[in-house]
Amino acid sequence: MRKRILSAAAALAFTTAATAQTKWDMPTPYVDSEFHTQNIRLLADEIKKVTNGQLEIIVHSGQSLIKHPDILRAVSTGQVAIGEFLLGQFSNEDPMFEIDNIPFVAVGYEQARKFYGHHRPYLEKRLQGRKLRLLYSIAWPGQGVYTKTALKSVDDLKGTKFRTYSAATARLAELLGASPTVIQATDIPQAFATNTVHAMITSSATGVAFKSWEYTKFYYLTAAMHPRNVVAVNEAAFQRLPETTRKALLDLSATAETRGWTMSQEREGLGNKMLADNGINVVEPDTGMKAAFSKIGATMLVEWTKKAGPDGEALIKAYRAN
Numbered sequence: 001m002r003k004r005i006l007s008a009a010a011a012l013a014f015t016t017a018a019t020a021q022t023k024w025d026m027p028t029p030y031v032d033s034e035f036h037t038q039n040i041r042l043l044a045d046e047i048k049k050v051t052n053g054q055l056e057i058i059v060h061s062g063q064s065l066i067k068h069p070d071i072l073r074a075v076s077t078g079q080v081a082i083g084e085f086l087l088g089q090f091s092n093e094d095p096m097f098e099i100d101n102i103p104f105v106a107v108g109y110e111q112a113r114k115f116y117g118h119h120r121p122y123l124e125k126r127l128q129g130r131k132l133r134l135l136y137s138i139a140w141p142g143q144g145v146y147t148k149t150a151l152k153s154v155d156d157l158k159g160t161k162f163r164t165y166s167a168a169t170a171r172l173a174e175l176l177g178a179s180p181t182v183i184q185a186t187d188i189p190q191a192f193a194t195n196t197v198h199a200m201i202t203s204s205a206t207g208v209a210f211k212s213w214e215y216t217k218f219y220y221l222t223a224a225m226h227p228r229n230v231v232a233v234n235e236a237a238f239q240r241l242p243e244t245t246r247k248a249l250l251d252l253s254a255t256a257e258t259r260g261w262t263m264s265q266e267r268e269g270l271g272n273k274m275l276a277d278n279g280i281n282v283v284e285p286d287t288g289m290k291a292a293f294s295k296i297g298a299t300m301l302v303e304w305t306k307k308a309g310p311d312g313e314a315l316i317k318a319y320r321a322n
Contacts, residue, residue, distance in 0.1 A: 022241065023056045028084040029068035029185065030061060034209055035263040036138065036229050037061050040084060043256045050248045055241065057082060068184060072232075076130045081237035087123075087137070087230050088166035095308035096122050099315070100139075101168030102304050103224035104297030106319070109265050112139050112226035118319045122311055123230075132232040135249070136257035141203040141268030142223030146216040148198055150281070154292040163191060163200035166227070168300065172201065175296045189215060204271025205264075213278040220283050221272070222293055231256075 026044070030037045037059070044057035060066075066074050066083070072090050075083040091098030099105070099119060106115035116137060124134050151157065158177030164170040170180035178199065183191045185206055191197045192215035199216075206212075207219065231253070238246060276282045285293070305312045 021053055021056060022245075023058060024081040024237070025060060025065060026057050026082045026084070027060050027063070027066040027071050027074065027080060029063050029071065029086070030084075031186070031209060032061050035205065035267045036084065036260070039138070039256055039260045039263055040231065042259070043252055046252050046255075047249055050252065051245050055245050055249065063184070063186060072130070075232055075234050076132055078234050078236060080234075082135075082231070082233045084229055084231045086165065086227060088168055088227050091167040094126055095304060095312060096126050098166070098168050099304060099308070099312070100228045101166050101225060102297065102300050103143075103168075103172060103222075104294050105301055105316075106226065107223050108142065109139070109226070109261070113261065115319050116228065118315055122315060127230075127232055128235070131235050133235050133238050135231045135233055135253035136260065137228045137230045138257060138260035139226035139228050139264055141205050141226070141264055141271060142221070143201050143203055143225050143227065144222050145220040145224075146200050146202065146207060146212055147218045147220070148192075148216055150218055150283075151220065151289070154289055157199060160198040161196065163188065163197040163202075165202070168304075169201055171300060171303070172224075172296060175299060185210065188212075192216065203268070204275055205267045207280075208271045208274045211278075213275065213280050216280065218281045218283055219272075219275050220285050220289070222285055222290075224293060224297070 026040065028037055028040055032038070040059055044059055048056050066080065068085060068089060071083040071085040074080050087097050088101035091101060096119075100115070106112045116139070120134070120137070123137070127134050145151075154176055160178045161181050162173035162176065162178035163183045164173055164180040165182065165185070170182070173180035181191070181197050183197060188200070188206075188210045201222075201224065204219065212219070233249075238249075241249070272282055301316070305316060308315070
């Protein structure tokens with residue numbers, strides 16, 4: 001009799017564990033209109049549906065739960081189970097978090113996707129060291145330069161206050177002779193309105209999201225780099241999920257990655273058009289300007305390779321070999 005009671009209790013406990021609902025709060029720095037956030041919300045809807053509600057991801061957009069600079073640490077420590085962040089935001093912590101911010105290494109979506117294929121194993125290893133599992137990574141549209149006035153050459157950026165969002169973009173500003181000024185995406189309009197910054201490098205997607213036509217007049221299509229966002233999960237939280245839920249999350253994350261890259265490329269074309277439709281001069285840089293930017297990119301790559309050591313050298317060599 002006692003054995004039957006214990007067996008029944010064990011069966012009840014198993015059933016309860018198998019059907020228990022897990023809710024994860026997920027911070028992301030970006031507003032709801034941003035394609036990265038839209039993609040995350042699709043993932044959240046899909047995982048809830050596929051698992052019959054066993055896993056629910058509650059998305060907190062626009063830095064409403066945790067500020068961007070704190071998201072990596074929050075997921076690593078288990079404060080939240082999952083989060084999204086711009087990899088380059090944490091480039092001071094590891095050179096491998098910075099490489100997609102080095103301009104003119106991988107220009108355009110084809111090269112950016114190819115580079116990600118080589119970079120991903122190194123990135124996974126670094127995140128594992130922080131008790132994180134990489135779910136997916138998606139590129140932003142190519143980064144261009146916004147200014148209030150027309151540029152005759154890159155020399156016109158000397159002395160300007162240049163909005164940056166990572167150590168690499170700060171170094172780019174320095175090499176341009178500008179003063180780097182760290183401003184979060186949500187604070188861009190106010191920064192321009194108060195003359196805290198005069199120029200910036202970012203995507204057409206961000207330019208549209210924050211109505212850049214209200215405070216800038218020119219957008220130069222440098223396509224300097226395609227910085228990537230990362231969606232990562234705390235490894236311990238991931239392992240606490242039932243095996244079927246873990247598999248579903250990994251499968252749906254792979255789908256979200258493919259979808260997100262497509263959304264990014266579509267957003268670039270739409271963003272460029274919307275900038276032009278709202279009065280911004282969308283300009284293709286001339287040969288001299290492209291050469292000047294490329295020279296700066298080459299300098300930054302040499303600096304990065306020295307910091308990254310053997311892994312950095314191996315990554316660049318593999319990427320350039322095919």
